[in-house]
Amino acid sequence: MLKVENVTKYYGDFKAVDNLSFTVEEGKIFGLLGVNGAGKTTTFRMIMGLLEPSSGKITLNGKHINYDVTDDIGFLTEERSLMTKMTVLEQCEFYGTLKGMDKKDINKRLDELLEKFGVTEYKNKKIKELSKGNQQKIQFITAILNNPKLLILDEPFSGLDPFNVELFKKEITEMSEKGSMIIFSSHRMEHVELFCKKLAVITKGKVVLEGYLKDIKKNFRKKTILIKGDIKKADLLKLDGVLDVIEKIDEFEVKIKSDEYVNSVFEYVKNKKNITKFVVVEPSLNEIFIEKVGESYEK
Amino acid sequence: MKSKLNYLIGISLKRKIKTKWFVVANVLIALVIMAAINLDSIITLFGGDFNKKTTIYVIDETNKSYELFKSNIENATLLGMDKKDNYKVIKYDKSIEDAEKKLKEKKEKGNIVVNFKDDKETTIKSIITTKSFLDKTDYTILNSAIQNTKVALATMESGVPNEVFASINSSAKIERVVLDKDKKSAEESMDMIMSTIFPIFILPFFMLTLFLVQMIGAEVNDEKTTRGMEIIISNVSPKTHFASKVVAANLFVLLQSILLFVYGVIGLFIRKLIGGNNIANGSFDAVLDMAKEVLKSGVGEKLIYIVPLTLLLMILTFIAYSLLAGVLASMTTNIEDFQQLQTPIIIISLIGYYLAMMAGVFEGSIFIKVAAMIPFISAILAPSLLMLGQIGIIEMVIALVLTIVVIYLLVKYGLKIYKAGILNYSSTGLWKKMYKALKD
Numbered sequence: 121m122l123k124v125e126n127v128t129k130y131y132g133d134f135k136a137v138d139n140l141s142f143t144v145e146e147g148k149i150f151g152l153l154g155v156n157g158a159g160k161t162t163t164f165r166m167i168m169g170l171l172e173p174s175s176g177k178i179t180l181n182g183k184h185i186n187y188d189v190t191d192d193i194g195f196l197t198e199e200r201s202l203m204t205k206m207t208v209l210e211q212c213e214f215y216g217t218l219k220g221m222d223k224k225d226i227n228k229r230l231d232e233l234l235e236k237f238g239v240t241e242y243k244n245k246k247i248k249e250l251s252k253g254n255q256q257k258i259q260f261i262t263a264i265l266n267n268p269k270l271l272i273l274d275e276p277f278s279g280l281d282p283f284n285v286e287l288f289k290k291e292i293t294e295m296s297e298k299g300s301m302i303i304f305s306s307h308r309m310e311h312v313e314l315f316c317k318k319l320a321v322i323t324k325g326k327v328v329l330e331g332y333l334k335d336i337k338k339n340f341r342k343k344t345i346l347i348k349g350d351i352k353k354a355d356l357l358k359l360d361g362v363l364d365v366i367e368k369i370d371e372f373e374v375k376i377k378s379d380e381y382v383n384s385v386f387e388y389v390k391n392k393k394n395i396t397k398f399v400v401v402e403p404s405l406n407e408i409f410i411e412k413v414g415e416s417y418e419k
Numbered sequence: 420m421k422s423k424l425n426y427l428i429g430i431s432l433k434r435k436i437k438t439k440w441f442v443v444a445n446v447l448i449a450l451v452i453m454a455a456i457n458l459d460s461i462i463t464l465f466g467g468d469f470n471k472k473t474t475i476y477v478i479d480e481t482n483k484s485y486e487l488f489k490s491n492i493e494n495a496t497l498l499g500m501d502k503k504d505n506y507k508v509i510k511y512d513k514s515i516e517d518a519e520k521k522l523k524e525k526k527e528k529g530n531i532v533v534n535f536k537d538d539k540e541t542t543i544k545s546i547i548t549t550k551s552f553l554d555k556t557d558y559t560i561l562n563s564a565i566q567n568t569k570v571a572l573a574t575m576e577s578g579v580p581n582e583v584f585a586s587i588n589s590s591a592k593i594e595r596v597v598l599d600k601d602k603k604s605a606e607e608s609m610d611m612i613m614s615t616i617f618p619i620f621i622l623p624f625f626m627l628t629l630f631l632v633q634m635i636g637a638e639v640n641d642e643k644t645t646r647g648m649e650i651i652i653s654n655v656s657p658k659t660h661f662a663s664k665v666v667a668a669n670l671f672v673l674l675q676s677i678l679l680f681v682y683g684v685i686g687l688f689i690r691k692l693i694g695g696n697n698i699a700n701g702s703f704d705a706v707l708d709m710a711k712e713v714l715k716s717g718v719g720e721k722l723i724y725i726v727p728l729t730l731l732l733m734i735l736t737f738i739a740y741s742l743l744a745g746v747l748a749s750m751t752t753n754i755e756d757f758q759q760l761q762t763p764i765i766i767i768s769l770i771g772y773y774l775a776m777m778a779g780v781f782e783g784s785i786f787i788k789v790a791a792m793i794p795f796i797s798a799i800l801a802p803s804l805l806m807l808g809q810i811g812i813i814e815m816v817i818a819l820v821l822t823i824v825v826i827y828l829l830v831k832y833g834l835k836i837y838k839a840g841i842l843n844y845s846s847t848g849l850w851k852k853m854y855k856a857l858k859d
Contacts, residue, residue: 132855168653170842190653201646205434217426218654262650 121145122167122270122301127176129162129325136162138325139176144270144318149292149302151316151333155413159325160305161198164272167303168195180270191220194268196260198275198305204248208234208258211247212265219266226265233261237287252279260288270301277311289314309406321412329412337402341378342411344403345385346371349395359384371397423655424663431667435634436674449682456686460693473557476511476518476532481543484535485510487571491564506560515548522550531557533565542573621775621799623679624733627672628768631737632744634668636757639748639841648841657838665741672737721806728815729802735822736798740764742829743795749840750849771796775803782809792818794825832857 122144129137137159144150154160165171167178169185180189202211209230216226234240237257242250247258256279264271273292277285292315296302304315312319313333321329329336342363348371356365356374361381366373374385382400389395435441454461475492479485489508511518511532518532531549538544545565547553553561574584642648651660743764751757774790778800781787788810791800797818804810839856843849 132851165649165842168649170649170653187654187656193653195650195653197646197649199646201648201650203641203645203647205641214430215650215654218423218651220423 121181122303123177123179124163124167125177125179127163127166127173127178129159129166129171130174136325137166137173137322140320140322140325140327141176142320142327142330144301144303146269146301147296147299148318149296149304149315151312151319152303152305152322153312153319153409154305154322158322160274160322162325163322164195164274164303164305167270167272168193191266192269194263194266194271196263196271196273196276198278200255200259202247202255202259202262205246207244207246208239208242208250209244211258212262215262216265221266229265229267230261233265236291237261237284253281253284256280257284260291264291264295267295267298268300270303271295272303274305275307276304277306277308285311309404309409313405321409323413329408333405336408337405340403340408340411342403342407343376343379343382344401345374345376345382346397346399346401347374347385347389347395348372348397349389350393351389351395355388356385359388361385424659424666427655427660427663428667428670431638431663432670432674434638435667435671445678448679449685452679452682453686453689456683457690457693460690472505472507474507474509474530475561476509476521476530478511478513478515478518478532478534481535481537481572483572484543484568487568488533488535488564491567491571492560494567495560495563515546519548522548525550531561533561535568542569542576621772621803623676624799625768625772627675628737628740629765630675631668631672631741632761632764634671635664635741635744636748636751636761637754638664638667639745640751640754640757643749643751643841643844644753652841657841658834660841661745661834661837664745665738668741668744669734669737724812725802725805728805728812728819729798732801732815732819732822733798735819735826736795739794739822739825739829740768742826742833746829746833746836746840749837750843750853752844752846756846767795768799771799775799778803778807778809782807788814792821794818794822797822835859 124140124142127137127140128135140159140163142150142152152160152163162171166173167185169187169190178185180192183189203214206214209227212230213223213226216230217223221229230243231240234243237260239254239257242254242258247255250258256276260276263273271292276288276292280288289311292302292304296315302315304312306312316333318332319330319336320327351372353365353367353372356362356372359381361377361384363375363377365375376382376385379400386398389398477485477488479488485508492506492508515532515534518534522530522532531547531553534546534548536544536546547561571584574587579587642651655663744761747760747764748757751760771790774787774796778784778787787800788804791797791804791810792814801810801815801818805812805815835856836853839852839859843852
C-alpha cells in the first residue's frame with residue numbers, strides 16, 4: 121500500500137503541497153486531479169523520491185521511499201521522458217537496467233509489450249523517428265516494463281487516438297487486476313471516471329475533495345434532469361430549486377439544487393403534452409470538479 | 420548501485436563512441452595528424468623545385484677572392500643555414516657577358532654568377548647576377564660569405580702574419596660556468612627547444628579539455644531537455660549520476676588520447692615508409708632532432724619525475740574540468756545556455772595555453788610562476804616551466820595540491836548544486852536556487 125501521510129512541501133516560502141494525505145491499495149486505481157500548478161507534479165516527484173517532503177512521510181508497503189523501493193515504481197511523466205536519439209530497444213534496456221532488470225528479462229518483456237501495442241516493427245528504430253502517438257506508446261512501455269508495484273500515470277493518453285486509448289485502458293485495467301497500485305492523473309474527466317473508484321482533487325496544494333467516486337457523486341447535491349416534451353424553458357426557470365435550464369436540440373437539461381426539488385419539477389412536467397423522457401442523472405466528475413475547484417480544469 | 424554506476428558509465432561512453440560523428444571526427448583528426456607529420460612529402464608530391472642545387476659561378480677579377488669565398492660558403496652552410504651539398508662553387512674563367520648569356524639560356528633555377536672586383540675603398544666589390552629573384556636563404560648565405568671574404572682579404576692586406584690571421588679566422592672558444600648548482604649548463608639552450616616542442620604536447624591537452632567539457636554538457640542537457648533525467652534520477656542518486664558522467668568523460672578523454680597517439684605513430688610509420696623529409700628544413704624532423712637534443716642534454720634524468728608529475732596533474736585537471744562542466748551543465752536548461760556557460764572554461768584553458776607559449780619569452784616572470792600553480796591552467800603551464808627549470812618540484816607539488824583542493828570543493832559543493840540543478844527546468848531565480856542548494 122502507498123501511504124502519503126500529512127505531506128507538505130515548501131519551495132522557499134511557497135507552499136506547493138499542503139498537508140496532503142491519501143492511500144492507494146493494491147489493485148486499486150487512484151485519481152489525483154488538479155489544475156495546472158495545483159501540486160500534482162511535486163507530489164509525484166516526492167513519491168518517486170526525487171524530492172524530499174518538508175514534513176510528513178511517504179511509504180510504499182511500509183518502506184520509506186529510497187532507491188531500493190523506486191525499482192518497484194513505474195513513472196509515466198506528462199512530458200516526454202525518452203532519449204530521442206536512442207532506439208526503442210536501447211531506451212528500454214536503459215530504463216529497464218536502471219530499474220534493476222537484466223537484459224534477458226527486458227528483451228522478453230519488451231517483445232511481449234511491443235506485440236501487445238502493435239509496434240514490433242519499431243524495436244530498432246530511433247525514438248525521434250516515431251510519431252507522437254507511437255512515442256507515447258513507447259513511453260508507456262518503459263513505465264510498465266518492470267511490472268511495477270506502483271504505477272504513476274500522468275496524462276497517459278496524451279497524443280493517442282481513440283483506438284490506442286482503448287489499448288492503454290485495457291493494459292491499465294489488467295495491471296490493476298494483477299495487483300498493481302496505480303495513480304492516475306488526467307485532464308480528461310471521463311477517463312478518470314472510467315478508472316478511478318477513489319480520487320482526490322487538489323488545488324493550491326490542498327485537498328478540496330477526496331473519497332470514493334460513488335460517494336462523491338452521491339453527496340454532491342446538485343443534480344441534472346433530462347426532459348423531452350412540450351415544455352417551456354421560462355416556466356422551468358420559475359420553479360423552486362431550479363438553477364439553470366439548457367435547451368438542447370430535442371431535450372432540456374435542468375439543473376436543480378438537490379434531490380429534494382425533483383418532485384416539484386416532475387409535478388410541473390406530468391401535465392404537459394408529449395413527455396417522452398424524464399431522467400434524473402448523477403452529476404459528471406467534470407461538473408463536480410468545476411464546482412469544487414472553482415474553475416474549469418480544461419483551462 | 421555500483422552496477423548501475425558501471426552501467427551508466429558504459430552507456431555514456433557507448434552514446435559518445437557509437438555515433439557516426441565520433442567516427443567521422445576521428446577519421447578527420449587522423450588524416451590531419453598524419454598529413455601534418457608528412458606535410459613535406461605531401462607538398463613535394465604535388466611537384467615543385469624542392470631539391471634545387473645552387474651553382475655559384477665565380478668570376479674572380481681580383482685573383483684572390485675565389486678560394487676564400489668558396490671556403491666561406493662552406494662555413495655558412497655549416498652554421499645550419501642550408502645543406503652543404505646544396506651549394507656548388509665553380510670558378511668561371513670567361514667574361515661576365517658569357518656568364519650572363521649562359522644564365523639566360525639555362526632553364527633551371529639556382530644559378531648565380533658572382534663577379535669579384537677590386538675596390539679601393541671597400542677592398543672588394545661584388546656583383547651578383549641571377550636570371551630572376553634570389554631566394555632568402557641564398558641571399559643570406561651569399562651576403563655572409565662575401566662579407567667574410569672581404570674581412571679576410573682586408574686583414575691579409577694589412578700585413579697581419581699568417582698565424583695571427585689563422586687565429587683571427589678561427590672560431591672563438593666559449594666555456595660556460597653556471598654558479599647555481601641546480602642548473603646544468605646544458606639546460607641553457609632548452610628555452611628555444613622547449614618553446615618549439617611544448618606546443619605539440621599541450622595542444623592535444625587543450626583539445627581534449629574541449630572534448631571533455633562538451634561531452635558532459637551535451638549529455639546532461641540531452642537528459643534534461645528530454646525529461647529523461649526524472650526517470651534516471653528516480654532510479655539512481657544524483658551522486659551516482661554525477662560520478663558516471665565524470666568517469667565516462669575522463670575515460671573518453673583517455674581513449675581519445677590513445678587514439679591521437681596511435682594516429683601520430685601511424686603518421687611516423689608512413690613517414691618512414693615513404694622516406695619523408697624531402698624539404699631541406701623539414702619541420703617535423705627538426706622537431707625530432709630537437710627532442711633528441713633535449714634528451715641528450717641531461718633532461719632525460721629530469722623526465723623520470725617530470726613525466727609522472729605531469730601525467731598526474733593532467734589527470735587531476737581533467738577531473739576538475741569534468742566536475743566543473745557537470746556542475747555548470749546541471750544549471751543550464753538547454754545546450755545553447757551551456758555553450759555560453761562553457762566559454763569561460765575555454766578562455767581559462769586558452770590563458771594557460773598562451774602563458775605556456777610565453778613562458779620562454781618572459782623567463783623569470785613571477786606572474787607566470789604564480790599562474791603555474793593555479794588549478795585548471797597549471798596542467799599546461801607547470802610542466803613546461805618545470806622542464807625549463809623556471810620552477811621546481813615544490814611549485815609543481817603546490818599545483819597538484821591546489822588542484823586536489825579544487826576537486827574536493829567541486830565534489831562537496833558542486834554536488835549540492837548538481838542535485839538541485841539537474842531537476843530544475845527554469846532559469847528564473849537560478850542563482851537564488853543554487854545559493855539555497857549550497858546552504859542546504
